[in-house]
Amino acid sequence: MAEPRTLTPDAASLSGAVVVRAEHVEDAETIDRIVLEAFGPGRFAKTAERLREGASIAVGFVACLDSRVVGSVRLWRIRVDETPCLFLGPIAVERSERSEGLGAALVKACIDHTRATDSAGILLVGDAPYFGRFGFARIEGVALPGPVDPARLLWLPIGRDGVSGPVTID
DSSP states (O other): OOOOEEEOOSOTTOOSOEEEEEOOGGGHHHHHHHHHHHHOGGGGGSHHHHHHHHSOEEEEEEEEETTEEEEEEEEEEEEETTEEEEEEOOOEEOGGGTTSSHHHHHHHHHHHHHHTSSOOEEEEESOHHHHGGGTOEEOOSEEOSSOOOGGGEEEEESSOSOOOEEEEEO
16 A cells, blocks of 8 residues: 655644545544535435446545544546546545645545556546646546536546546446
């Protein structure tokens, strides 16, 4: 698994250092609470959640502030056509800690992890203005197993520039 990284957030309001580390089994309840608070029960009806239900977790990361888990993200094993890829999400940060750079730190941990794998890249459903700063861009020709706004389907190439075809769980 990934090594913990200590980050120094730009915001002066944080009293301690943020550590991004691989999630542990004992983090599960806190992660579930943070994700539910961020997205509500409506997330279970979304195509991205349907895909994650059958996929296996490649890795999960948490952001800890003063040893308290305040954010989470996971990467899931998928294939686009026959190409191994990773699917990012959900990414969630405690409401009280948003705008402190924790989401960005979690995304960067996912990118660093993916660079160390044989994955072609990272696929996600999200906001292009937010994820664009990390190099994610809209991708066409990729079909999720359900409806998704094509403008929100984003790709970050790692081992391969582009992919196309149906998305399946790996």
